[in-house]
Amino acid sequence: MYEQLEKNVRRSALLIAAFVLVVLAFGWLFGWLFGYGPLGLGIAVVFAVFMAWNSYRNGDKIVLRLSRAREVTHAEQPRLHNLVEGLAIAAGIPKPRVYVVEDPAPNAFATGRDPAHASIAMTTGLLEKMNRVELEGVVAHELAHVKNRDTLVMAIVATLVGVIVLLADWSLRAFWWGGGRRRGGDGGAVGILVLVGILASLLMPLFASIMRAAVSRRREFFADMSGVQLTRYPPGLISALEKLRADTTVVRTAAHATGHLWIESPLDEQKATLQSRVNRLFHTHPPMDERIRVLREL
Amino acid sequence: MLALWIVLGVVALLVIFVIATYNGLVGLRNRIDNAWSQIDVQLRRRYDLIPNLVETVKGYAAHEKQLFENVAHARSAGIAATSVTEQAQAENAITQALRQLLAVSEAYPDLKANQNFLALQEELTGTEGRIAFARQFYNDQVLIFNNKVQQFPSNVIAGMFSFAARDFFEVEEAATGPVNVQF
Numbered sequence: 001m002y003e004q005l006e007k008n009v010r011r012s013a014l015l016i017a018a019f020v021l022v023v024l025a026f027g028w029l030f031g032w033l034f035g036y037g038p039l040g041l042g043i044a045v046v047f048a049v050f051m052a053w054n055s056y057r058n059g060d061k062i063v064l065r066l067s068r069a070r071e072v073t074h075a076e077q078p079r080l081h082n083l084v085e086g087l088a089i090a091a092g093i094p095k096p097r098v099y100v101v102e103d104p105a106p107n108a109f110a111t112g113r114d115p116a117h118a119s120i121a122m123t124t125g126l127l128e129k130m131n132r133v134e135l136e137g138v139v140a141h142e143l144a145h146v147k148n149r150d151t152l153v154m155a156i157v158a159t160l161v162g163v164i165v166l167l168a169d170w171s172l173r174a175f176w177w178g179g180g181r182r183r184g185g186d187g188g189a190v191g192i193l194v195l196v197g198i199l200a201s202l203l204m205p206l207f208a209s210i211m212r213a214a215v216s217r218r219r220e221f222f223a224d225m226s227g228v229q230l231t232r233y234p235p236g237l238i239s240a241l242e243k244l245r246a247d248t249t250v251v252r253t254a255a256h257a258t259g260h261l262w263i264e265s266p267l268d269e270q271k272a273t274l275q276s277r278v279n280r281l282f283h284t285h286p287p288m289d290e291r292i293r294v295l296r297e298l
Numbered sequence: 299m300l301a302l303w304i305v306l307g308v309v310a311l312l313v314i315f316v317i318a319t320y321n322g323l324v325g326l327r328n329r330i331d332n333a334w335s336q337i338d339v340q341l342r343r344r345y346d347l348i349p350n351l352v353e354t355v356k357g358y359a360a361h362e363k364q365l366f367e368n369v370a371h372a373r374s375a376g377i378a379a380t381s382v383t384e385q386a387q388a389e390n391a392i393t394q395a396l397r398q399l400l401a402v403s404e405a406y407p408d409l410k411a412n413q414n415f416l417a418l419q420e421e422l423t424g425t426e427g428r429i430a431f432a433r434q435f436y437n438d439q440v441l442i443f444n445n446k447v448q449q450f451p452s453n454v455i456a457g458m459f460s461f462a463a464r465d466f467f468e469v470e471e472a473a474t475g476p477v478n479v480q481f
Contacts, residue, residue, distance in 0.1 A: 078417065082424025089336065090431035092329075092439075232434070 001229060001298055008222035012153070015218060019160050019211050026204055030167045033197045034174055040167065048162030056155035060111040060119055063261065067109075067251075069099035069121045079132065080122065083139045090230045091147045096120050105249035106130065109261040110142035111151060118146040123251060130240055137227060137237030141263055144226030150219050157215050161208040171201040209282060216284040224291055234298050241295070245288040264288070319446075319455040326443040330464060333436040337467070340428045341376070341389055347425060348373050348396075351418045355399060358409035362402055368395040396422065433467050440464045 027041030034040060055062075074081040081098060088095040096110070096118035106126035112118030120142045122135075130138065145151075175198055228234045244264045251266045265285035280287075352366055372395045376388035400419065403409050410416075444463040447456040455461075 078420050078424070082420065082427060086424065086427035086431045089340070089428055090435050092333075092435055230431075 001225065004225045004294070004298070005222075005229060008218065008225055012215065012218050012222060015211070015215050016153075016157065016160075019157065019208075019215070022207070022211075023160050023163050026164060026167055026200060029193075029197060029200060030171055033171070033193065040170070041163070044163045044166040044170075045159075047166055048159045051162050052155050052159040055158070056151065057113055059151065060113065060117070063109070063111050064099060064119060064121065067101050067121065069101045069119075072098055072100045077127070080127065080135070080139070083132075083136050084120065084143070087136070087140050087143050087230050091143050093118070093143065093147050096143070096146060100124060100127070101251075103251050105251045105266075106244055106247055106264075107251045107266065108138050108142055108263045110145040111261060112146060113151055114149060115146050120146070125247075125249065129243060129247070133233065133236035134240035134243065136231055137233070137240045138263060140227035140230040141223050141237060142227075144223040144230065145219070148219070148222060148226060150223065153219060154212075154216065157212050161205075161212050164204045164208040168201040168204045171197055175201070213282045213284055217286045220285050221291070221294065224295060228295065228298065234295050238292055238295050241288055241292050245292070315451075316455055319452045320459060323443070323446060323452070323456060323459070323461050326439065326446065327461065330436065330439045330443055333432065333439050337429065337432040337436055340425065340432045341385075343428070344392065344422075344425050345373055345377060347418065347421055348392075351396075351399070351415075351422065354412065354415050354418060355403055355409060358406045358412070359403065362399075365395070365399050365402060369399055371395075393426075437466050440466055 024041070027038070027044065031037045031040045072080070077098065077100065084098055085095050093115040096112065096115075097120075099119055099121035101107075101121050101123045103123040104125040106123060106129050108120065108122045108126055110118065110120040120139070122138070126138065127135070175194070224237065227237055231237070241264075251262065265283065267284070348369060352369055355362070356366065369392070372388060372391035376385065376392055379385040379388045400422070403415070446452045447461050447463050
């Protein structure tokens with residue numbers, strides 16, 4: 001279990017480091033092509049941080065309202081509250097606020113800018129269909145997301161995506177309106193780089209989305225492992241995931257913006273066709289089979 | 299001249315390392331102490347639940363006098379305990395007594411259907427869970443601390459400032475033995 005945890009931490013760090021390097025490279029290319037130097041990258045970073053900051057700070061309220069979540073007291077949901085309290089003690093984090101979403105599809109999510117301001121939500125479908133150890137596994141997974149500060153990680157990744165999208169957008173506009181280096185006599189080499197620049201501007205946003213999905217999938221594996229570290233009982237989460245896999249109902253209120261927060265993706269398809277293999281690059285969650293297999297190997 | 303700057307730089311880095319490691323060790327040690335007292339907090343929450351549980355069961359199974367006495371006795375021993383060993387013994391006794399009480403109540407279908415009893419059972423399960431998780435958290439923190447105290451290079455700092463490895467919390471044999479149920 002500890003090896004798995006370390007592996008996840010390493011791979012998350014590598015993914016994000018690689019992403020940052022790519023952003024810097026793209027920023028350098030942009031700056032060089034248009035003669036702004038690092039200023040272009042700097043402005044893009046400021047914009048992107050500004051855009052992501054608000055969603056990071058207030059995203060939890062928005063998500064809870066979007067999902068029509070209702071806060072519940074200990075008296076209303078004693079079993080759920082007891083599980084959340086116990087696992088919060090095991091994780092060493094303050095107890096998050098507990099919400100319920102009226103929906104027959106079993107699912108759950110966690111949100112909040114840091115462990116001191118976190119909320120977790122379960123659908124009524126999940127509460128009905130899971131037994132105690134399965135519910136414990138799901139709560140542990142969600143609390144692991146809170147403990148691992150996955151909202152912050154995804155906000156950083158969103159910022160990186162934002163920088164790329166902004167730079168790509170500005171490059172394409174600049175190319176369109178005739179900007180760029182015009183150095184007489186140096187045409188050949190500049191021409192190639194301009195071409196590279198245009199290609200990069202078209203493809204980079206796509207690449208950024210793929211990177212974001214890759215980080216999201218890695219954090220899901222990490223949350224599975226961390227959750228099991230809390231319960232020390234893999235069969236609980238395995239059983240819950242198997243039930244989720246078998247159940248085909250989908251949460252009604254999920255949107256593309258909130259897809260990555262749920263324990264089971266409400267958006268991805270799991271069929272294995274050629275088209276879906278490309279689609280898989282963009283999935284926010286790893287395939288359920290893969291998650292169960294990794295847990296069984298513990 | 300350059301050599302002087304390099305030496306100063308290295309010294310500065312070393313100082314930062316020592317300070318950071320020392321503070322890390324202090325922080326961990328405090329967290330362990332806090333985790334230990336948290337176990338205590340959870341154990342005491344159990345005391346509040348017991349009288350209610352006993353009253354509810356008495357309403358249906360008044361003749362199980364021995365069980366009620368066991369539970370009440372164990373509870374007062376726990377409240378009155380002064381040393382850690384006394385407390386541990388009392389807590390184990392309570393766990394055993396509660397298990398017996400709940401096992402016996404399986405024989406009374408009316409009791410099992412009682413809403414109050416079900417709610418209390420849930421609260422007890424929750425409390426047992428919290429106790430177990432508090433102990434687990436304590437052990438996890440001790441593991442992290444011991445790793446830091448024993449692994450290089452932080453063990454050098456730990457040795458310099460006399461940080462010693464801590465013991466894990468271990469459940470005594472009595473608590474893991476089989477439950478005796480007498481009908």
